[in-house]
Amino acid sequence: MEAASSVSDLGILDSVDDASITEIMESWDGFCRATEALLNGHGDLSVGSEFVSHVHSLCKRSLGSLVQDHFLRSLEETFERNGATRFWRHFDAYTHVEVMEMSKSPIQENGIQKVLYKALDDVSLEKQYQEKCLLMLVHALQSYKDSISEERHNSDAERIHLFSKYQLIVSSVLMTTLPRHFPEILHCYFKGRLEELSTIMAGEYEDDNESDDKDDMDLDEKNKVSYRGEMDIDECYQRRKFLENNKLVKNIGKVVRDLRNLGFTSMAEDAYASAIFLLLKDKVHNLAGDDYRSSVLESIKEWIQAVPLQFLYALLAYLGDSVSYDNPSSGLKSPLASHPSSCYPGIDTPSEGLIRWQLRLEYFAYETLQDLRIAKLFEIIVDYPDSSPAIEDLKQCLEYTGQHSKLVDSFISALRYRLLTAGASTNDILHQYVSTIKALRTIDPAGVFLEAVGEPIRDYLRGRKDTIKCIVTMLTDGTGGNPNGPGNTGDSLLEELNRDEENQENAGIDDDFNIDEKQDWINAERWEPDPVEADPSKGSRNRRKVDILGMIVGIIGSKDQLVNEYRVMLAEKLLNKSDYDIDSEIRTLELLKIHFGESSMQRCEIMLNDLIDSKRTNSNIKATITQPSQIGSELGETGVSLDILDATIISSNFWPPIQDEALNIPGPVDQLLADYAKRFHKIKTPRKLLWKKNLGTVKLELQFEGRVVQFTVAPLHAAIIMQFQDQTSWTSKNLAASIGVPVDVLNRRINFWISKGILSESLVTDPNDHIFTLVDDMVEPGKNSVNAGSCEELLVCDEEGERSVASVEDQLHKEMIVYEKFIMGMLTNFGSMALDRIHNTLKMFCLADPPYDKSLQQLQSFLSGLVSEEKLEIRDGMYFLKK
Amino acid sequence: MKVKILRWHAVASWTWDAQDETCGICRMAFDGCCPDCKLPGDDCPLIWGACNHAFHLHCILKWVNSQTPQAHCPMCRREWQFKG
Ligand SMILES: [Zn+2]
Ligand SMILES: [Zn+2]
Ligand SMILES: [Zn+2]
Numbered sequence: 021m022e023a024a025s026s027v028s029d030l031g032i033l034d035s036v037d038d039a040s041i042t043e044i045m046e047s048w049d050g051f052c053r054a055t056e057a058l059l060n061g062h063g064d065l066s067v068g069s070e071f072v073s074h075v076h077s078l079c080k081r082s083l084g085s086l087v088q089d090h091f092l093r094s095l096e097e098t099f100e101r102n103g104a105t106r107f108w109r110h111f112d113a114y115t116h117v118e119v120m121e122m123s124k125s126p127i128q129e130n131g132i133q134k135v136l137y138k139a140l141d142d143v144s145l146e147k148q149y150q151e152k153c154l155l156m157l158v159h160a161l162q163s164y165k166d167s168i169s170e171e172r173h174n175s176d177a178e179r180i181h182l183f184s185k186y187q188l189i190v191s192s193v194l195m196t197t198l199p200r201h202f203p204e205i206l207h208c209y210f211k212g213r214l215e216e217l218s219t220i221m222a223g224e225y226e227d228d229n230e231s232d233d234k235d236d237m238d239l240d241e242k243n244k245v246s247y248r249g250e251m252d253i254d255e256c257y258q259r260r261k262f263l264e265n266n267k268l269v270k271n272i273g274k275v276v277r278d279l280r281n282l283g284f285t286s287m288a289e290d291a292y293a294s295a296i297f298l299l300l301k302d303k304v305h306n307l308a309g310d311d312y313r314s315s316v317l318e319s320i321k322e323w324i325q326a327v328p329l330q331f332l333y334a335l336l337a338y339l340g341d342s343v344s345y346d347n348p349s350s351g352l353k354s355p356l357a358s359h360p361s362s363c364y365p366g367i368d369t370p371s372e373g374l375i376r377w378q379l380r381l382e383y384f385a386y387e388t389l390q391d392l393r394i395a396k397l398f399e400i401i402v403d404y405p406d407s408s409p410a411i412e413d414l415k416q417c418l419e420y421t422g423q424h425s426k427l428v429d430s431f432i433s434a435l436r437y438r439l440l441t442a443g444a445s446t447n448d449i450l451h452q453y454v455s456t457i458k459a460l461r462t463i464d465p466a467g468v469f470l471e472a473v474g475e476p477i478r479d480y481l482r483g484r485k486d487t488i489k490c491i492v493t494m495l496t497d498g499t500g501g502n503p504n505g506p507g508n509t510g511d512s513l514l515e516e517l518n519r520d521e522e523n524q525e526n527a528g529i530d531d532d533f534n535i536d537e538k539q540d541w542i543n544a545e546r547w548e549p550d551p552v553e554a555d556p557s558k559g560s561r562n563r564r565k566v567d568i569l570g571m572i573v574g575i576i577g578s579k580d581q582l583v584n585e586y587r588v589m590l591a592e593k594l595l596n597k598s599d600y601d602i603d604s605e606i607r608t609l610e611l612l613k614i615h616f617g618e619s620s621m622q623r624c625e626i627m628l629n630d631l632i633d634s635k636r637t638n639s640n641i642k643a644t645i646t647q648p649s650q651i652g653s654e655l656g657e658t659g660v661s662l663d664i665l666d667a668t669i670i671s672s673n674f675w676p677p678i679q680d681e682a683l684n685i686p687g688p689v690d691q692l693l694a695d696y697a698k699r700f701h702k703i704k705t706p707r708k709l710l711w712k713k714n715l716g717t718v719k720l721e722l723q724f725e726g727r728v729v730q731f732t733v734a735p736l737h738a739a740i741i742m743q744f745q746d747q748t749s750w751t752s753k754n755l756a757a758s759i760g761v762p763v764d765v766l767n768r769r770i771n772f773w774i775s776k777g778i779l780s781e782s783l784v785t786d787p788n789d790h791i792f793t794l795v796d797d798m799v800e801p802g803k804n805s806v807n808a809g810s811c812e813e814l815l816v817c818d819e820e821g822e823r824s825v826a827s828v829e830d831q832l833h834k835e836m837i838v839y840e841k842f843i844m845g846m847l848t849n850f851g852s853m854a855l856d857r858i859h860n861t862l863k864m865f866c867l868a869d870p871p872y873d874k875s876l877q878q879l880q881s882f883l884s885g886l887v888s889e890e891k892l893e894i895r896d897g898m899y900f901l902k903k
Numbered sequence: 904m905k906v907k908i909l910r911w912h913a914v915a916s917w918t919w920d921a922q923d924e925t926c927g928i929c930r931m932a933f934d935g936c937c938p939d940c941k942l943p944g945d946d947c948p949l950i951w952g953a954c955n956h957a958f959h960l961h962c963i964l965k966w967v968n969s970q971t972p973q974a975h976c977p978m979c980r981r982e983w984q985f986k987g
Contacts (some may be wrong), residue, residue: 141970598912622941628941665911671943672916673935689911706920706949715914721907730909740905794904824914 047077055091056154057394059098072523076158092158095150096189104193105148114205129521136209140278154186164566178689191283203287210295213272218299221327273338296328312400312407317416324381332377348756390417394427398434403458415463428472440480446490453477457568476576482653488576489586493509514611517569567613578876583620588676590624595824600635602628626674632668641699660688677826683714685735686742715824736769748794836882852898855880920948921957927978928962938962952976953984
């Protein structure tokens with residue numbers, strides 16, 4: 021454009037005569053000299069009149085645009101020399117300083133502040149002078165136009181055009197010479213000033229709360245929270261007034277305005293925006309920290325209102341605009357925005373720009389807090405329920421940002437790294453799983469993300485052998501399990517879940533109103549209690565709610581397996597009781613019935629009923645002693661009476677298979693049992709008793725010379741030790757034969773007495789035969805007298821591998837063994853088969869004796885047993901016969 | 904050394920003193936209970952006929968009531984009479 025207009029101007033020269041040319045040349049030279057003198061005159065405007073006349077004469081020759089071009093080019097060259105180069109030279113000292121260092125050192129930072137003010141002052145002064153010169157040209161051009169024309173021209177268009185061209189020149193000169201570190205210097209400056217401001221504001225803040233107890237931080241924090249949304253007009257006004265008059269804000273405002281004048285509008289705003297965000301981030305980290313037991317979200321929002329928004333308000337007011345730079349409609353000022361006196365966030369509507377800032381800051385704060393909490397979610401859940409305030413914060417953050425997937429990914433990797441490792445006990449994993457469900461259902465009531473997070477835990481637990489046992493213990497046993505775990509001690513998980521459910525039911529209707537008032541009003545009116553036979557997989561009456569029990573049962577696969585395991589554990593417990601006290605078992609059974617249905621628990625109910633019946637029968641039998649039978653009187657002579665004998669009488673069809681092993685119990689006791697059975701038969705004809713002599717508990721007292729020791733032991737232990745009354749030394753073969761058990765069983769179980777220091781063991785020539793000798797006081801008086809008079813208890817089930825009841829795996833193996841031949845035959849015929857094909861074939865062909873009724877999982881675990889016995893092998897999901 | 908037994912808590916199972924294992928009417932174990940009962944033992948007793956066949960009391964009562972005028976033992980077809 022400019023080049024084209026110059027050419028056309030020069031075209032005029034062709035049509036003029038020599039004299040004119042000389043005149044033009046003289047005027048041009050004069051104009052150039054005057055321009056140079058003007059621009060380098062440093063305030064000396066004495067060449068002014070000469071300059072104007074040269075402009076006029078050149079304009080007369082229609083060389084106006086040539087004049088403008090030359091003048092602007094001169095301005096550009098001068099600005100490059102006197103403006104930009106000098107401006108940048110101020111910052112040379114910081115060329116190689118890293119930003120981090122700049123902001124760390126207060127001296128450095130103070131230096132930056134001073135240098136920036138000086139540099140901006142200098143360059144602004146130069147620019148003002150040049151603008152003055154440019155204005156002189158504008159006037160010269162204007163006065164020429166006025167002289168040749170009757171009508172008055174509007175000079176504004178020309179002036180605006182030239183000034184905007186000049187502004188462009190200034191910006192592009194600075195931009196093209198911009199040193200790389202300048203934005204960092206700006207960032208550092210704003211960061212420093214904002215921190216200073218924040219400190220001042222914090223002081224103001226404290227003053228506001230002067231009447232409150234300053235020593236108590238928690239209380240202070242609460243007061244801050246209570247301010248939210250209630251900042252009254254007075255306070256708002258004062259704070260605003262304070263900031264408007266604040267020198268610091270004015271200084272910052274001046275820097276921003278100077279930078280805008282130089283064309284650094286967006287760079288300046290980027291710099292203070294990033295400083296604000298950095299400050300906010302620090303604030304969030306400071307407030308949140310590693311404390312999960314109090315909510316911080318409100319304090320953060322409060323701080324955003326109190327510091328950055330108030331600052332922005334003051335800044336925008338100083339700059340005279342109320343719309344932020346990134347507002348796409350900044351050209352169209354809203355009528356409301358033109359009232360900068362409106363008090364934010366008071367009664368008047370705040371400016372659009374400030375609202376945008378608030379939204380940006382809050383989003384950033386939510387996201388920062390959310391990331392912080394997600395990174396520590398594992399710890400937070402370990403700390404649950406004490407950490408529920410942090411969970412509540414996280415919930416709100418996620419609702420705002422919608423970044424739930426971040427939580428899922430991060431938490432799953434934390435689980436893999438920290439929990440799902442060989443070192444973690446199954447109990448710990450289960451408790452963390454339950455805490456995870458409890459914590460995350462707050463965030464995720466529908467359980468969608470919980471499903472994703474729970475999957476790796478469930479998968480991992482399925483690979484552990486003791487999972488079912490631990491689950492049953494956790495559900496039903498309030499004393500064992502995890503003593504360090506969260507929740508009330510002495511309360512089983514089932515008890516807790518039940519209590520929660522009752523609470524929910526009471527509070528449920530009110531709660532629901534928050535979610536969807538209308539729909540839930542309808543639901544509330546239609547409310548019906550759950551059917552007693554609730555299916556845990558379907559959750560409680562509210563389908564949206566996360567069902568903790570269902571998620572736990574989900575680990576095992578089916579409730580039947582869980583119930584089976586419970587039955588075995590219950591049997592073990594009941595058979596090792598030395599009394600009939602089953603109150604806690606009855607309570608647990610009631611809870612299990614609620615969740616798994618009455619019919620599933622039928623057998624357990626009969627087992628407990630057996631204990632109740634046994635107690636009654638036992639006392640009925642004892643009541644018959646007053647009419648002594650023949651045997652009874654005989655026994656009186658041996659020193660043991662029926663008084664010492666109690667019995668648990670079971671309905672064996674409903675109990676898990678009992679480990680029935682032969683045992684010769686001591687003669688007098690054997691006679692007692694016979695007497696007891698006889699009396700039972702008399703009362704309960706035609707029912708009779710079959711003793712399981714290896715089961716039960718015996719409390720006995722070992723009487724040494726000078727000391728007495730009591731033990732509670734299994735009948736086998738009693739039988740062993742009683743043999744040492746008449747004969748103090750036994751070989752294992754003889755002893756085993758005498759009490760009627762295999763030698764290996766004896767050798768294993770006799771360890772109990774050896775470990776208690778009652779018996780000692782010595783090897784003879786035959787390595788399979790041992791000699792056991794009673795440790796007499798005379799032999800080692802020092803060692804044993806320590807125990808004198810003490811009473812030791814042994815819970816029989818403590819002994820590794822000694823159980824009264826067959827385990828679930830053993831039972832399954834026994835039941836499946838009949839199909840082994842059939843499976844081997846199939847594989848011989850077909851070569852290889854997949855799991856489900858074997859399953860379906862068994863279902864099709866094994867209809868009787870006994871019909872095949874096992875689940876796919878049960879078949880799988882049986883087959884993997886055959887694989888480990890090296891009868892089968894498995895490749896790519898196909899089973900083969902092992903060759 | 905002398906051993907004094909303070910308490911012996913033994914375990915036994917009960918069983919009906921009958922020749923058969925299962926009830927000829929409902930095919931359930933005698934030591935279990937009839938299909939109408941939940942608890943075995945005293946709550947669902949056995950009863951013997953004059954022919955010495957045993958059934959769950961509840962099972963044979965239903966059977967007798969359905970066989971009018973004269974019921975026969977489901978096992979041996981002899982006239983049913985409760986054992987005195
Ligand atoms: Zn029957
Ligand atoms: Zn019955
Ligand atoms: Zn008969």
